[in-house]
Amino acid sequence: MTARDDARDVGLLLRYGLDPTMSPARHDVYSRLLDRFHTDPDLRTAFDETADGLGLRVLTADRSAGLVLVAEPTSPLAVTDTSRWLRIRGTADRLVYGLALGGTTAWCYPTARAVREPGTRRVTALDVDRLVRDHAAAIEAEEITLDGGLGEAWREYATNRKQVALTSSGRLKRDCTVRMCEDVLLMLASFGLVVVDRTVPPPRDELRVWRSTDRFRAHIAIAGGPLVRQTITGSQVSEGHRQAGQDQSGPPDYGEPFDERGE
Structure with a gap:
């Protein structure tokens, strides 16, 4: 795998991890990338560095839950507007x-x-x-x-x-x-x-x-x-x-x- 391949796969993993509708049990590419996440130190290092830069933390990564991420409060990916679901008037x-x-x-x-x-x-x-x-x-x-x-x-x-x-x-x-x-x-x-x-x-x-x-x-x-x-x-x-x-x-x-x- 080249550095370009790793960068592409890191992006795909982030995409899957940020989409709760995706499951490695039902998506072959996601499943293969999750295997690489656990076995390929180069991919894991690249992923961790990218996630850290985005203010993301990995909670778990398994075939049941998939790649579960949480955003730090200062992350640009953190949820800051809940008005779609909650009507907060005060x-x-x-x-x-x-x-x-x-x-x-x-x-x-x-x-x-x-x-x-x-x-x-x-x-x-x-x-x-x-x-x-x-x-x-x-x-x-x-x-x-x-x-x-x-x-x-x-x-x-x-x-x-x-x-x-x-x-x-x-x-x-x-x-x-x-x-x-x-x-x-x-x-x-x-x-x-x-x-x-x-x-x-x-x-x-x-x-x-x-x-x-x-x-x-x-x-x-x-x-x-x-x-x-x-x-x-x-x-x-x-x-x-x-x-x-x-x-x-x-x-x-x-x-x-x-x-x-x-x-």
Whole structure:
């Protein structure tokens, strides 16, 4: 292989790694380049130097997840505009979305063991919302102690926002927490961190059933989860939910119907 060949292959690997829809299991060129990434020191050196210059870091590179990259905050490839998925009108919206992101991570990977083990985990916006609200209730009841009491984020989510609010046409309003959780899941899907699970019916027409991916697991296992996730999984709330979350067949049944009035 010449230096020109290596430069071309580095570019192709970056292209594949930055496209969550590509899989080495379904793409022969990607598979061959991934083999070279592991066995050819010249290609690996050229790739690492190029990635470093772009502010990219390799989280994992295997046939299951593919080449998973994460961009440093200063990278020109870092995601800085989430308006395509999230409607952030101020600090309050940002807090709610942050809890939804943390709740999604905690639901899919509730324990260190779950992060280590391969396998997908089913998740819906209702699961995430219930987990966050259960935790907020435990904080408010002083079963869990946080500095400053309930905390601004938890209060905004559990007290100031409705679980469900409907438009005149019966659609979920953008500022109710179930819809905001769904928006977070849609954003994660755009990066290949969750995918639609079509084997079971969705809880509502405008909601979907999702499954986590090995890319998501790699992000959590190597890059680490957000502080919100650590707060949720480090508590005693919803222990039954977290235990059941290890079952790859899907989340537990809450035993009661979802109240669309949000009561």
